[in-house]
Each structure stands twice: as C-alpha cells, then as structure tokens.
Amino acid sequence: MNETIRNSEVVLLLAATAVAEIVFANYLPAALYLDLSLVLALYIGWNSSPAKGAVSGIAFGLLQDAISGIYLGLNGLSKTLMGFGGAYLSKWLLLEGLLARCVLIGLLSAVDEGIVVGMRALLGQTIQQEVWLRILIQVPVTGIAGGVIFHFYDRIKFPEKNFRQF
Amino acid sequence: MIALLQRKPFVPLAFLLLANLLLLSVQVRNAEGRLLLRSGSLLLFTPIASTVHFAVDGVTGAVKQYALLYGAQKENLLLREENARLGVELAQLRGIKSLVSRREEGPMLEEQFLFDTFLVPVIWKSPPFYAHRLVINAGSLKGIRKDDAVITPQGIVGRVWATTPFTSEVELITNDGAAAGAMLEDSRLQGVIQGDGSVTLKWNFIPNYESVEVGDIVYTSGTDRLYPKGFPIGRVVQSRKGVTVYRDIQVEPFVDYLRLEEIMVVRGHSRKGEGIE
Numbered sequence: 001m002n003e004t005i006r007n008s009e010v011v012l013l014l015a016a017t018a019v020a021e022i023v024f025a026n027y028l029p030a031a032l033y034l035d036l037s038l039v040l041a042l043y044i045g046w047n048s049s050p051a052k053g054a055v056s057g058i059a060f061g062l063l064q065d066a067i068s069g070i071y072l073g074l075n076g077l078s079k080t081l082m083g084f085g086g087a088y089l090s091k092w093l094l095l096e097g098l099l100a101r102c103v104l105i106g107l108l109s110a111v112d113e114g115i116v117v118g119m120r121a122l123l124g125q126t127i128q129q130e131v132w133l134r135i136l137i138q139v140p141v142t143g144i145a146g147g148v149i150f151h152f153y154d155r156i157k158f159p160e161k162n163f164r165q166f
Numbered sequence: 167m168i169a170l171l172q173r174k175p176f177v178p179l180a181f182l183l184l185a186n187l188l189l190l191s192v193q194v195r196n197a198e199g200r201l202l203l204r205s206g207s208l209l210l211f212t213p214i215a216s217t218v219h220f221a222v223d224g225v226t227g228a229v230k231q232y233a234l235l236y237g238a239q240k241e242n243l244l245l246r247e248e249n250a251r252l253g254v255e256l257a258q259l260r261g262i263k264s265l266v267s268r269r270e271e272g273p274m275l276e277e278q279f280l281f282d283t284f285l286v287p288v289i290w291k292s293p294p295f296y297a298h299r300l301v302i303n304a305g306s307l308k309g310i311r312k313d314d315a316v317i318t319p320q321g322i323v324g325r326v327w328a329t330t331p332f333t334s335e336v337e338l339i340t341n342d343g344a345a346a347g348a349m350l351e352d353s354r355l356q357g358v359i360q361g362d363g364s365v366t367l368k369w370n371f372i373p374n375y376e377s378v379e380v381g382d383i384v385y386t387s388g389t390d391r392l393y394p395k396g397f398p399i400g401r402v403v404q405s406r407k408g409v410t411v412y413r414d415i416q417v418e419p420f421v422d423y424l425r426l427e428e429i430m431v432v433r434g435h436s437r438k439g440e441g442i443e
Contacts, residue, residue, distance in 0.1 A: 015214075018211065018214050019214060019218060021293075022211075022214060022215050022218050022290055023218055023222075024293075025290070025291050025292060025293045026218070026219075026222075026290060026291050027222065029293070029424070032293045049175065050175035050179070051175045051178045051179075054175070054178055054179045054182050055178065055182065057182075058182050058185070058186065061186075065207075066207035066210065066211055067211060067290075067292070067293075068292050068293055068296035068297055069292040069296065069297040069299035069335065070292075070296050070297045071190055071193050072189055072190075072193060072207060073186040073187070073189040073190040073193070074190070076186045076189065077183060077186040077187070077190070080179070080182045080183060080186060081179075081183070084175070084179045088175075119190075123190070125342055125363075126342045126362045126363055128362065128363050128364050129364075130364065
C-alpha cells in the first residue's frame with residue numbers, strides 16, 4: 001500500500017491524542033476504555049508501511065506513558081509491536097469490512113494490554129484484580145470504536161473510495 | 167534510506183524495541199534517572215495540561231459565575247457561618263499554642279503539629295488504572311520539594327514525587343508502593359499503611375492478637391517523617407486474622423482521589439529534621 005499518511009498528519013494526530021487523553025483522564029474517565037493511541041497507531045500503520053507503523057506506535061505509546069505516569073517505554077514497546085504487526089497484517093488480510101476491522105482492532109488491543117501487564121509483572125509491579133475487568137471492557141470498546149473511527153477517517157481521507165455500507 | 171526501510175522493515179522494528187528496552191532499563195536501575203525522565207516528560211506535557219485546565223476552568227467558571235447564580239446567596243450564607251466558626255477555632259488554637267509554647271516540650275510539639283500549607287489546583291490526573299498520580303499547578307519556584315506531604319482537610323493525599331519549576335507530580339497514597347506510618351487514635355497501635363494501586367489501602371504489620379475493628383479510624387503516626395502526625399487517613403473496612411502473624415486489614419481512604427480539584431501542600435515538614443528549612 002502506498003504511504004497515504006503524511007508526517008505532518010501524524011504530528012497533528014499526536015497532539016490531538018495528547019489533548020484528548022488529558023481531557024479524558026481529568027473530565028471523562030469512562031472514555032479511557034477507548035485506547036485512542038492504539039487505534040491511531042494502527043490506522044497509520046495500515047495506511048502506510050510496517051516501518052512507519054512501528055515509528056508511530058512508539059510515538060503514541062511514549063505519549064501515553066508520559067501522560068499516564070508509568071514507566072516510559074511500557075506502552076512504547078507494546079504499541080511499537082502493534083503498529084508494526086497491524087501494518088504487516090493489513091498486507092495479508094482483507095480488512096475493508098467494518099466487522100473485520102473491529103475484530104482485528106479488538107484482538108490487537110487484547111494483545112497490547114497483555115504485553116503491558118506482562119511487562120509490569122516482570123518489573124515487579126502489583127497487578128490488581130480490576131485490571132482484568134478493565135481489559136474485558138476495553139477490548140470490545142476499542143474494537144468497536146476503532147472500527148468506526150477507521151470508517152469515518154477513511155471517508156474523510158478518501159472521499160472518492162466506494163465504501164461498503166454499515 | 168526509505169526504500170531500504172521498506173525492503174527490510176524488521177531492522178527499524180528491532181531498533182525501536184531495543185530503544186524501548188533501554189529506556190525501561192534506565193528507569194528501573196536508577197532511581198535518580200527515573201526522576202529525571204519523569205521531570206522531562208512533565209516539562210514537555212504540562213503546557214498542554216495547563217492550557218486544557220485553563221480553557222475548561224474558564225468556560226465552567228464563566229458559566230458558574232455569570233449564569234448559575236441561583237445558589238450563590240445560600241453558599242455565601244454557609245461560607246459566612248463557616249468563617250465565623252473557623253475564627254473562633256483559630257482563637258482557641260492560638261490560646262492552646264501559647265500555652266504549649268511555654269512548656270518544656272513546646273518546640274517539639276509545635277514541630278509536629280504546626281505546619282505551613284498552601285492551596286494548589288490540580289491540573290492533570292493520571293488514568294487511575296495505570297498509576298495513581300496527579301500534577302499540580304505549582305513547582306519548585308513556589309518552594310515545593312520532593313517528598314513534601316500533600317493533604318486536604320479530609321485527610322492525606324500523598325507526597326510530591328517530582329518537581330519542575332512550575333508544576334509538581336504527586337504520588338497518591340493509593341499508588342502501588344506508596345506508604346505512610348499509621349496509627350489508631352485510641353489505642354495508639356502503629357503500623358504501615360500501603361497503597362497497591364487499588365481504591366483501598368492495606369494496613370500492614372499489625373499483629374494478629376491486636377484488636378482492630380471495622381469502622382476504626384486510622385491517622386498518620388508521623389514516624390515516616392513525611393506526613394504530619396495525627397492527620398486522618400481513612401476508615402477500617404475489613405479486619406481479619408491473617409495467614410502470617412499479621413492481621414489482614416483494609417482501609418478505605420477519606421479522600422476521594424477521583425474528584426480532587428484542589429489540594430494543600432505541606433511546605434517543608436519532611437525537611438524539618440534536616441535543617442533545610
């Protein structure tokens with residue numbers, strides 16, 4: 001796939017994500033079940049190359065770590081893998097349908113959280129019981145919202161494309 | 167270069183993963199290095215947080231001040247009553263202070279119970295499921311230092327974890343690894359209260375033969391030299407014999423950390439013994 005996401009667009013998305021995550025954390029905690037950083041890193045990866053997906057992944061991941069106040073590099077590592085893996089999978093799988101996208105984003109969200117929890121356990125941090133409940137909610141929320149965000153972002157970016165109906 | 171990256175995408179992936187692992191290892195091995203990194207990321211993101219706080223506060227403040235005035239008179243009345251009551255309490259405390267200062271142990275008691283605080287707005291909270299931290303709108307230029315205690319009138323909040331010139335990061339007492347010396351008011355039974363990242367606190371090192379009842383109130387003991395002595399922490403919500411020699415006790419904090427808008431920093435209490443003040 002050709003690179004359709006410009007670097008300036010990535011920087012804008014990063015800034016928008018920073019503002020959104022700060023607003024969510026302070027004024028709308030329920031919205032934190034949507035892993036916006038993962039969704040956007042995946043979108044950039046799917047519409048460019050695995051290398052750019054990995055670079056976007058590390059940028060969005062480190063941003064999330066800095067805002068969350070945890071070790072810098074936890075989300076950086078997981079989202080580097082997700083950005084790269086997502087871009088790689090998009091070359092092998094047909095991901096035009098909304099349902100397929102929702103399922104794949106949900107699965108990648110589960111893997112992403114699994115890596116973060118695993119790394120935290122390796123670093124000796126306590127893993128609370130509530131983490132599993134949060135992941136159970138976060139995976140479908142991120143999957144569905146991610147699929148819808150992809151759909152509408154595609155419509156804005158590629159208006160000439162013939163989109164499938166919901 | 168770009169063509170090379172596209173032909174061999176695993177090369178940048180390996181490089182980025184290595185960079186992440188190095189970044190993590192620097193933070194885990196070196197406590198001072200971690201603080202530098204946290205301070206750096208704080209410096210980078212606090213302008214965004216301050217702008218968001220300023221914008222949201224401006225809008226909600228304008229609405230409250232100019233549009234929603236129907237509760238102002240009632241609030242004013244309540245504040246006047248509270249002000250009068252606090253004035254009387256202040257006069258009583260001044261009397262007690264003058265009595266205490268005449269006694270031999272007066273300076274020691276003053277050091278423990280009298281401290282200087284100032285009110286600071288909260289501008290940014292970490293998502294609670296990652297870390298229990300928040301950022302306040304005052305930093306080293308206002309005299310805030312690492313390990314200064316952070317409280318509200320309801321109870322303790324946590325301690326200053328890192329500072330920049332204009333902002334400070336506060337580690338809440340509920341954060342994984344945070345701790346404070348704690349005691350019961352009546353029996354003076356002492357232990358260590360610890361956060362584990364959940365909404366409740368664990369009260370450790372209380373022997374099984376000691377009596378701690380659900381509903382008992384836990385206060386700071388001052389033994390950590392961070393928090394002022396006698397400040398409320400929370401209420402015991404679970405107390406049972408543990409599998410080791412210590413009881414299994416859970417304490418629900420009095421402060422609702424999700425709804426904190428302003429906190430008070432205790433300036434210099436943690437440095438009193440070091441002659442820094």
